[in-house]
Amino acid sequence: MLLQIVASGLSSGSIYALVALALVITYKTTGVPNFAQGEMAMFSAFVAYVLIVDYNVGFVVAFGAALVFAFVLGIGFEGVFLRRTKNPTHLNLIIMTLGFQLALFGLAGWRWGADQRRFPFPVSANEVVHFGNVTVSTLSLATISIALVLMAAVFAFFRFTKLGVAMQATQQDAMAARINGVPARAVVALTFGISSVIGAVAALLTAPLITLDPTLMWDPLLKGFAAAVLGGMNTPIGAVLGGYLLGIVENLFGAYVSVEFKSAVAFLIIVIVLWFRPVGLFGRKPPRKV
Amino acid sequence: MTPRELDHYADVQLLPGKAAIAKLVVLLAVLAVLPFVVPGYRIFTLNYMAVFVIVGLGLSILVGDTGQVSLGHAGFMAIGAYTSVLAMTELGAPFLIALPAAGLVSAFFGFLLGLPALRLDGPYLAIATLGFGLAVTLIIGHGSFFGGHMGLVVPDAYLGPIPLSGDISHYFLIVGIAVVLALAARNLSVTRVGRAFRAIRDSPIAAETMGVDVAYYKTLSFTVSAAFAGIAGSLLALMNGFISPGVFSVTLSLMFLAMVVFGGLGSIAGAVLGSLVMGYVNLRMDAVQEIPIFGPMLQNFSDAYMSPSGLPNVGWVLTGSMIMLTIMFEPRGLYGVWLRIEDGVRWLRRRGASDGPAAGTG
Numbered sequence: 057m058l059l060q061i062v063a064s065g066l067s068s069g070s071i072y073a074l075v076a077l078a079l080v081i082t083y084k085t086t087g088v089p090n091f092a093q094g095e096m097a098m099f100s101a102f103v104a105y106v107l108i109v110d111y112n113v114g115f116v117v118a119f120g121a122a123l124v125f126a127f128v129l130g131i132g133f134e135g136v137f138l139r140r141t142k143n144p145t146h147l148n149l150i151i152m153t154l155g156f157q158l159a160l161f162g163l164a165g166w167r168w169g170a171d172q173r174r175f176p177f178p179v180s181a182n183e184v185v186h187f188g189n190v191t192v193s194t195l196s197l198a199t200i201s202i203a204l205v206l207m208a209a210v211f212a213f214f215r216f217t218k219l220g221v222a223m224q225a226t227q228q229d230a231m232a233a234r235i236n237g238v239p240a241r242a243v244v245a246l247t248f249g250i251s252s253v254i255g256a257v258a259a260l261l262t263a264p265l266i267t268l269d270p271t272l273m274w275d276p277l278l279k280g281f282a283a284a285v286l287g288g289m290n291t292p293i294g295a296v297l298g299g300y301l302l303g304i305v306e307n308l309f310g311a312y313v314s315v316e317f318k319s320a321v322a323f324l325i326i327v328i329v330l331w332f333r334p335v336g337l338f339g340r341k342p343p344r345k346v
Numbered sequence: 347m348t349p350r351e352l353d354h355y356a357d358v359q360l361l362p363g364k365a366a367i368a369k370l371v372v373l374l375a376v377l378a379v380l381p382f383v384v385p386g387y388r389i390f391t392l393n394y395m396a397v398f399v400i401v402g403l404g405l406s407i408l409v410g411d412t413g414q415v416s417l418g419h420a421g422f423m424a425i426g427a428y429t430s431v432l433a434m435t436e437l438g439a440p441f442l443i444a445l446p447a448a449g450l451v452s453a454f455f456g457f458l459l460g461l462p463a464l465r466l467d468g469p470y471l472a473i474a475t476l477g478f479g480l481a482v483t484l485i486i487g488h489g490s491f492f493g494g495h496m497g498l499v500v501p502d503a504y505l506g507p508i509p510l511s512g513d514i515s516h517y518f519l520i521v522g523i524a525v526v527l528a529l530a531a532r533n534l535s536v537t538r539v540g541r542a543f544r545a546i547r548d549s550p551i552a553a554e555t556m557g558v559d560v561a562y563y564k565t566l567s568f569t570v571s572a573a574f575a576g577i578a579g580s581l582l583a584l585m586n587g588f589i590s591p592g593v594f595s596v597t598l599s600l601m602f603l604a605m606v607v608f609g610g611l612g613s614i615a616g617a618v619l620g621s622l623v624m625g626y627v628n629l630r631m632d633a634v635q636e637i638p639i640f641g642p643m644l645q646n647f648s649d650a651y652m653s654p655s656g657l658p659n660v661g662w663v664l665t666g667s668m669i670m671l672t673i674m675f676e677p678r679g680l681y682g683v684w685l686r687i688e689d690g691v692r693w694l695r696r697r698g699a700s701d702g703p704a705a706g707t708g
Contacts, residue, residue: 083469087469088469089469089472089473091472091476137670137674140674141673141674142673142674142675142676142677143677146469147409147413147415147611148673148677150415150469150472151603151607151669151673152670152673152674154417154600154603154604154666154669155604155665155666155667155668155669155670155673156666156670157600157666158597158600158604158662158663158665158666158669159662159663159665159666159667159670160666161597161659161662161666162659162660162661162662162663162664162665162666163659163663164659165656165659165662166648166652166653166656166657166659166660166663167651167652167653167656168653168656169653169654169655169656170655170656171655270659274596278476278477278480281473281476281477282477285470285473289469289470316488317484317485317488319480319484320481320484320485322477323477323478323480323481326473326474326477327462327474327477330462330465330466330470330474331462331465334465334466334470
């Protein structure tokens with residue numbers, strides 16, 4: 057029983073971890089959470105949907121196209137809008153991301169309406185695999201493994217490629233990075249592109265689980281924020297661990313306390329963590345400057 | 347620089363000079379005549395806009411003056427609405443008690459949310475308030491005491507012996523409260539408290555070294571702002587006759603933030619103006635095809651390229667684009683545009699004045 061709960065917690069936790077990772081890498085670069093993250097991912101999922109259903113394109117091509125779209129959308133958002141903010145205080149940047157979120161949400165609602173659409177996916181949510189007495193759907197299995205592979209790739213990219221290291225340098229201190237020859241502006245745009253792709257993968261994995269409509273990523277986005285806050289907004293690895301932890305805790309709460317208020321766990325965790333340890337479980341307190 | 351701008355006592359006056367009093371009198375006269383001039387079905391729209399103005403004033407104190415972000419003001423509004431309705435149905439309280447009760451209960455929750463806010467910077471606070479707004483609607487939606495997702499019907503309200511039914515009586519109540527609260531917000535903003543708020547916004551550490559009690563004023567700002575939203579929620583319940591958790595969604599919170607940004611952060615006039623514009627947009631977009639000329643064009647475009655049922659979403663596209671453009675080109679919003687026009691006029695006048703003698707000597 058307990059193992060079963062943990063297993064399904066890992067599945068939803070994978071999605072939270074992906075969203076949290078996407079949020080944290082741009083948060084580290086700009087200092088603000090990207091509230092448009094969810095809507096950008098939702099839009100990318102719709103691109104895949106349109107290609108598959110309306111144009112009969114194969115899954116691989118459609119998903120690939122959706123990820124390319126997400127990449128361009130991320131770079132475009134940073135280059136066309138975020139960078140043009142006249143007075144880039146935290147408040148103004150947050151408002152920019154909120155504005156983009158509303159605009160994308162409205163566009164998606166306008167184009168595709170509020171109908172709940174079934175999202176075609178090569179792996180079914182109804183077929184199950186047995187591990188001893190733990191039952192996992194093939195979709196969950198796919199979600200967990202895809203998330204693991206993608207996150208491993210992202211961390212390897214940050215750690216072992218020149219570009220990844222340049223990104224980390226820019227996150228730490230953009231000015232110092234520029235002095236050392238890093239094209240900081242291009243790197244920031246690229247960070248948004250990568251973040252958007254990670255978010256889009258989360259959306260593509262969420263859509264077959266529920267149905268596709270413009271509110272697709274509202275719940276995962278809040279959970280992603282909760283996961284990032286829980287693990288630490290400044291540590292990508294912490295945020296990912298926070299995602300898995302949140303998935304498991306939430307499922308335990310749903311099984312033993314109350315199913316109805318399961319979604320409130322995320323908010324509770326945000327409040328508790330911010331109250332007792334604002335830097336998160338795995339974060340370190342940044343020095344404060346006047 | 348006129349001496350008045352340097353005079354502290356003139357600065358903190360509620361209505362500086364005769365011109366301001368005259369403006370207020372004209373405004374009140376216009377507001378008093380308005381419901382008898384516009385067509386009857388538009389009065390509901392006016393009421394709706396006035397409710398938005400009340401939320402906007404409160405949010406402007408929090409976001410514009412104190413520099414704290416809130417993405418959960420629809421939650422405070424919900425708390426106010428449900429408090430006043432439940433006070434009337436469960437406790438049998440008259441509306442005159444239920445309305446301030448809504449403000450008080452909402453203010454209490456604002457105080458509670460303000461406590462963790464003491465330790466949090468902008469980004470974290472945005473996430474926490476977003477979660478707060480979601481949690482409120484979630485709890486209301488699942489509690490049978492709150493009517494669940496089906497919502498609650500608002501009972502008939504009386505102001506003493508006068509029945510508060512019909513749009514015109516609602517109009518005078520809501521607009522009257524909006525005017526009083528606007529004056530209160532202005533008074534708060536220009537005096538000691540408002541100065542403390544702005545000092546905290548510009549630099550919390552500097553404010554603290556100058557003797558401003560940062561913890562006290564930050565919490566106060568949240569409390570006052572939540573009280574405004576609570577009162578607005580109670581009035582919204584009254585004018586709608588029905589409340590449900592769906593009304594107070596996260597998108598409504600974002601709409602509230604959008605209106606103070608669009609109007610101009612940190613100015614009362616901007617908050618009022620932005621709320622009026624956005625309130626109108628928000629209400630009209632449900633029937634956008636009825637707007638002359640523009641409406642049918644949009645309808646045709648929508649039928650051809652978009653989904654026919656999704657047309658009301660144009661409102662969100664418009665709202666989102668408006669605040670992005672505001673931040674990109676004029677972060678001070680409509681109020682900033684007004685300041686620029688004033689500057690331009692002054693510059694033209696001065697040039698006209700200096701041109702005169704120059705032409706005479708030549």
